Amino acid sequence: MVPNRGIYRLALALYAGLALVTLAFGYWQVIAAPGLLRRPENTRPLELLLHSPRGAILDRNGTVLARSVPGPDGIYRREYPAVEAAPVVGYFNPSLGRAGIEAAADGTLQRVRWPQWPWSLRAGVVAGDVRLTLDAGLQAQIFRLFGGRAGAAVVMAPDGAVLALVSSPTFDPNRLAAGQPDEATLAYLHTLQADAGAPLLNRATQGQYAPGSTFKTVTLAAALELGAVRADEVFDYELNPRDASHPVPWHTNGLVTCGNIYLLASGNRVRLDVAHAYAWSCNVTHANLALRLGAPALLDYARRFGFESTIPFDLPVTPSRLQQRPDFFTGPEARYALASTGMGQGELLVTPLQMALVAAAVANDGRVPRPRLLADRPAETWRQAIRPDVARQMRAFMTISVAEGWARPAGVAGVAVAGKTGTAEAVPGRPAHSWFIGFAPADNPRVVLALVVEEGGSSTQVAAPLASQILRAALAAVR
Structure with missing residues (x-):
């Protein structure tokens, strides 16, 4: 019995379509997956970072200089207990960017862990603490000694370990650390940028x-x-x-x-x-x-x-x-x-x-x-x-x-x-x-x-x- 030519052609078309879909699926899942994950318009990594804590920044004695705290919306924001260390620690804001050690050690403090297998689009977040040579107590004491005067001080061990790096005046990184900048955050940033005293400038470096x-x-x-x-x-x-x-x-x-x-x-x-x-x-x-x-x-x-x-x-x-x-x-x-x-x-x-x-x-x-x-x-x-x-x-x-x-x-x-x-x-x-x-x-x-x-x-x-x-x-x- 000779098969119906129409059914035969339809079957061939279905098989060809299935093959194309399989090839396309394989291409996007295997070959193109790493690039897709890293494309700037892909917001999934950003969402992962926002909903995951960054590592802490610690001084030489283990004193916390920066840490992540969860908000009611599940988004983490940074908290900076030692404002005097702002020229060193900097700040982190997913919209405004990073500065200081928050930028220099960004890959250690928090990074997206890309999937090990190319056919998986599921990514994770890896976070690690960063310890500095800085002495938070000494940093705060020197900042107070400046008494509001403009200037800078660098204290280090002879081998180069920096114990204090003070820049006066400075800024409050807590006011720049909101997850999504509101009017108050942006107003504070604009005030800092317009300030003739240049509080955002690290005078020491x-x-x-x-x-x-x-x-x-x-x-x-x-x-x-x-x-x-x-x-x-x-x-x-x-x-x-x-x-x-x-x-x-x-x-x-x-x-x-x-x-x-x-x-x-x-x-x-x-x-x-x-x-x-x-x-x-x-x-x-x-x-x-x-x-x-x-x-x-x-x-x-x-x-x-x-x-x-x-x-x-x-x-x-x-x-x-x-x-x-x-x-x-x-x-x-x-x-x-x-x-x-x-x-x-x-x-x-x-x-x-x-x-x-x-x-x-x-x-x-x-x-x-x-x-x-x-x-x-x-x-x-x-x-x-x-x-x-x-x-x-x-x-x-x-x-x-x-x-x-x-x-x-x-x-x-x-x-x-x-x-x-x-x-x-x-x-x-x-x-x-x-x-x-x-x-x-x-x-x-x-x-x-x-x-x-x-x-x-x-x-x-x-x-x-x-x-x-x-x-x-x-x-x-x-x-």
């Missing part, structure tokens, strides 16, 4: 300031290593009359003014050794050392400390700058550019983190550590800036600076402190930035510090006393 006399640490270290100055060299200077007016810049007129130099003078001249020229922050001395070195050598040593490089860190860092104009060191004002840079002005712009690494190199036998916030990251040397013997000599000079020089108010009772102050001219007609860099104890460093108070004025009156308080707190924290 991205703020840029003239370093002032703290940069003399780089100048003198380079001069010692290259033999441009002897450690026991004595300079014979003519005094700058107290009431004199000179037609050339005071730091290049060949006359000297620094510290209590008038008390050391004999007639109109004074003899000053290297240690006290550094301790009393003599601009003429360090300007002349820069001229002895020449621009290529001075800039080379600054780069050895990390200037103009992107510092490898767990948060975004703005590279410090040695010049802003490409011809600054080669143009008609090249001599002035070199002299002013040697004493910490010129066109220098640095971050507090960079200056903390300068101090750490001196404390660490010339090795610049790789700074780190993630506790599971091993200690590493980033680069060798100066020889160990030069670092030890600079350590002695920095100790004299605190014992006898402008940095004396940074001292801590019963502890030898090594340090250098800096009063950095910034905006004409405005107060100078107030700096301190250093470490303690001087003979066996356990903590390294760099701080700046924006427009704080005299570093001896502002930065150095603040440094003393911070160093005491830091030494107690690592005891």
Whole structure:
């Protein structure tokens, strides 16, 4: 019996259609499945993340810095008990984005676990805690010590473990952590963005300031290593009359003014050794050392400390700058550019983190550590800036600076402190930035510090006393 041709054709069509459906199903389930899961318009992973907790962020002692709490709608939101740590921890909001460690460690704190088998579209969520080297108590204490003043402080161990990273003013990450931004959240964000005080800026890693006399640490270290100055060299200077007016810049007129130099003078001249020229922050001395070195050598040593490089860190860092104009060191004002840079002005712009690494190199036998916030990251040397013997000599000079020089108010009772102050001219007609860099104890460093108070004025009156308080707190924290 011959089958009905119509039924036969219909069966073939059905079989062909079934084969096409099977092939299509296999393609979408096996070949295209991973891509489908990761497509931005696929909201299933986002829904999974919203309804699953992120890992906690903990300080070095296990104190909670960030955690997830469920809302009545089943959506988790972040809670930040330590607002002072906002520049480090950052914030997480599925609509506004991530910042700080919330961004840097996002893959550990929470991630979608894609299906192991390609024919499964079911995904899950994996969350893990992140422990930092930060000390929450020290962070809060330093933030309070700033008392609302704009500025930043970095405290680290000599091996690069960051114990505190303060930026003032800051923001409240709890007000940015709502699951879906409401009017209040967006209004707060817009207020932060419009605030002239820039509370969203992490001044410790991205703020840029003239370093002032703290940069003399780089100048003198380079001069010692290259033999441009002897450690026991004595300079014979003519005094700058107290009431004199000179037609050339005071730091290049060949006359000297620094510290209590008038008390050391004999007639109109004074003899000053290297240690006290550094301790009393003599601009003429360090300007002349820069001229002895020449621009290529001075800039080379600054780069050895990390200037103009992107510092490898767990948060975004703005590279410090040695010049802003490409011809600054080669143009008609090249001599002035070199002299002013040697004493910490010129066109220098640095971050507090960079200056903390300068101090750490001196404390660490010339090795610049790789700074780190993630506790599971091993200690590493980033680069060798100066020889160990030069670092030890600079350590002695920095100790004299605190014992006898402008940095004396940074001292801590019963502890030898090594340090250098800096009063950095910034905006004409405005107060100078107030700096301190250093470490303690001087003979066996356990903590390294760099701080700046924006427009704080005299570093001896502002930065150095603040440094003393911070160093005491830091030494107690690592005891």
